Structures are given as structure tokens and as C-alpha cells.
Amino acid sequence: MTKDLINILDLVGRKAVPEPWAEGDNIPWSxxxxxxxxxxxxxxxxxxxxxxxxETIDTHIAWIHQKLLEGKxxxxxxxxxxxxxxxxxxxxxxxECVGIDYSPASIKYAAxxxxxxxxxxxxxxxxxxxxxxNIGFDLVMLIYGELNVFRPADATAILKKANRALSExxxxxxxxxxxxxxxxxxxxxxxxYSAKSGLFSDKPHICLEEGFWDGQSNTSTKRYFIIDAxxxxxxxxxxxxxxxxxxxxxxxxxxxxxxxxEFYPSLGExxxxxxxxxxxxxxxxxxxxx
Numbered sequence: 001m002t003k004d005l006i007n008i009l010d011l012v013g014r015k016a017v018p019e020p021w022a023e024g025d026n027i028p029w030s031x032x033x034x035x036x037x038x039x040x041x042x043x044x045x046x047x048x049x050x051x052x053x054x055e056t057i058d059t060h061i062a063w064i065h066q067k068l069l070e071g072k073x074x075x076x077x078x079x080x081x082x083x084x085x086x087x088x089x090x091x092x093x094x095x096e097c098v099g100i101d102y103s104p105a106s107i108k109y110a111a112x113x114x115x116x117x118x119x120x121x122x123x124x125x126x127x128x129x130x131x132x133x134n135i136g137f138d139l140v141m142l143i144y145g146e147l148n149v150f151r152p153a154d155a156t157a158i159l160k161k162a163n164r165a166l167s168e169x170x171x172x173x174x175x176x177x178x179x180x181x182x183x184x185x186x187x188x189x190x191x192x193y194s195a196k197s198g199l200f201s202d203k204p205h206i207c208l209e210e211g212f213w214d215g216q217s218n219t220s221t222k223r224y225f226i227i228d229a230x231x232x233x234x235x236x237x238x239x240x241x242x243x244x245x246x247x248x249x250x251x252x253x254x255x256x257x258x259x260x261x262e263f264y265p266s267l268g269e270x271x272x273x274x275x276x277x278x279x280x281x282x283x284x285x286x287x288x289x290x
Contacts, residue, residue: 005233005234005235005236006233006234006236007232007233007234008227008232008234010234011208011225011227011234011236014223017212018212018221018223018238020214020217020219020221020240021151021219021221021240023221023223023236023238024237024238024239025149025151025239025240026149026239027224027237027239028237029102029103030102030103030104030127032104032105033202034199034200035103035104035105035106036105037198037199037200037202038050038103038105038106038199039083039103039105039106039109041199042082042083042085042106043083050082051082051083051085051144052085054085057085057086057089058089059268060086060267060268061086061089061090061093063267063268063269064086064090064139064141064173064267065090065093065095068139068171068173068282069095069138069139069171072138073094073095073096074095074096074138074139075095075096075097075098075136075137075138075139075167076090076095076096076097076098076137076138076139076140076141077097077098077099077100077133077134077137077139077140077141077162077165078090078097078098078099078100078141079100079128079140079141079142079146079158079162080100080101080102080128080142080143080144080146081099081100081101081106081107081110081123082101082103082106082110082144083106083109083110083113084099084106084109084110084111084113084114084121084123086141086143087099087110087121087123088110088113088114088117088119088121091114091119091120091121092117092119095120096120097119097120097121097122098121098122098123098124098134098137099121099122099123099124100123100124100126100128100131100133101123101124101125101126102125102126102127102128103125104125107123107124107125108125110123111123128142128158129150129154129157129158133161133162133164133165134165135164135165135166135167136165136167137165137166137167137170138166138167138170138171139166139170139171139172139173140162140165140166140170140171140172140173141173142158142162142172142173142174142175143173143174143175143267143280144175144278145175145176145177145277145278147174147176148176148177148182148241148242148243148244149239149240149241149242150242151240151242152242152252155242155252156252156255156256159172159252159253159256159258160256160257162256163256163257163258163285163286166285167285168285169284169285170284170285171282171283171284171285172253172258172281172282172283172284172285173267173280173281173282174249174280174281174282174283175267175278175279175280175281176244176249176278176279176281177241177243177277177278177279178277178278178279179218179243179244179245179246181277181278182218182219182220182241182242182243182244183213183218183220183243184220185211185213185220185222185241186211186212186213186214186219186220186221186222186241187211187213187220188211189211190208190209190210190211191208191209192206192207192208192209193206193207194206194207194229195207200224200226200235200237201226201228201235203228203229203230204228204229204230205226205227205228205229206226206227206229207224207225207226207227208223208224208225208227209222209223209224209225210222210223211223217242218242218243218244219240219241219242219243220240220241220243221238221239221240221241222238222239222240222241223236223237223238224236224237224238246263249261249263249281253281253283257285257286257288258283258284258285258286259283259284259285259286259287260283260284261281261282261283262281262282262283263279263280263281264279264280264281264282265279265280266278266279266280267280268280
């Protein structure tokens, strides 16, 4: 994540094509103001843009509980847990959960809900690239496309940490983007909109968006320029997504100490019509797990 305050001339003179991750790791999840605005989107039941609607989440929880965990009480690590919609529901089914997320508002909300409902959930405000995961988990989850925003070296490191965190025969659940979807992100035409307030700012602003596909690295980069309507200051954000083929996902998981890799059309047995850009991958810790 980066936030660079620039002016209109800097915007006009920007580099024509950005290098992957050179202009930032992600949108500003850890910024308090952005985090609060994003939480409102998470809580909205009008769309599935930040988090899924609760009806869909309930369906996923049933699949995870019954299909992956066979109804057995388990210890679960939810990476990028957001406001705890998955971890909280799994805890209500008797599982012991730990959630890690970079957004302070989401973690605060999740912890407050767990306290009110007396759930066995521990939420940590940390960057999963740097956080220690502890050990003994029966399931580690990284869902909603989060894997693709990390550089390949970071993604590998996270998966290896997840492997070490799992108990013998533990399960990894990933929900990444398909190759074609990541490519389409970079190939989308430039666009803009104006808003009195929005995700990037509480104030009236204009948002300019640009996308770029790099066929050599198989990455898509999205640029966001937020122009303050009063001051004409420009905030610059950028995020890059790494595309993987199914074979590359399998290779990445094997390199990280996993086996018995299975692909699913969604977090369930059938394709989610609201989230067709995501797939699900289930893998088991190898007997000789790294």
C-alpha cells in the first residue's frame, strides 16, 4: 500500500506503465479512516463487494464445517479474517478460532462481537506477511482472493508458515482468483467517477482508475488517483495482482509442503453465481510437511 500526495502536473507526467508492485503493495487497508469506511462496506447486505452477504457466508460455513472438518471440533486460523464473519460463525459451531487482519476497524469489530457472544475467538491486528501463526491448527483459511495481492515470494512464505502452523493431516483452504480474472483486471479500460464521499475519502472527490496487464510477469496493476474536490490534492494508490494457472497453484502448494490438492468451483460443490471470479483449493499438509 502507498499513499503519495501529488499534484495534477505530477498526475499528467506519471509513468506510462507501472512496474508490478513498484507503486505500492495494496490499497490502504491499515489507514484508520479507510479501514472505517471499508468496515461499512463489509457490513452492507446490499452487495458482495467487500464481504459476502450473510446468506452466502452461512452456506460456505456449512460446507467448511461438514465437508472439510467433518463436523469435528477443530482449531482454525483465518488469515485476512476481516470483521470475523467466517471465524465467528465457525466458533458458534464449537470451533476454536484465531483471526488475523491488517484492518484495525475490522479487527476491533470482530473482537467486540466475539466478546459480546462469548466466542472462543482471538483476533490479531497484524500483517500476515510478518505475523507469527503459532501451531496446532486443523484448518488454515486464506479466502476472498487475498493470495493474489502478494508478491510470489511473500505468497510462498505465507503458505510455508501456514504449513508449519497446521497439525499433522491439517487442511489448507484457499480461495484465489483464476488466471483469466486477474488478467481481465489489468485489461479493463481506464475509468473515473465523482463522489461526495466514498471508500477512498470522506470528502467530495474524483477517482481516476487505470489498469495494466504485464504478460511477462503475469500480473495486473491497478492505479487509483483520488483528486480532492476542494484542494485539488491528488492521493495515489496502487495494487498489483499475481495471476496463476491451476498448474502453478499446484506447484506453489507442493513447494510449500502440501499434497492431495483439490480444486473446487467455489467454496462449495457448485459455482457461486455472485463470485464467479474466485475458485477454491483444498490441500493437506504433507506427511513430510516443510
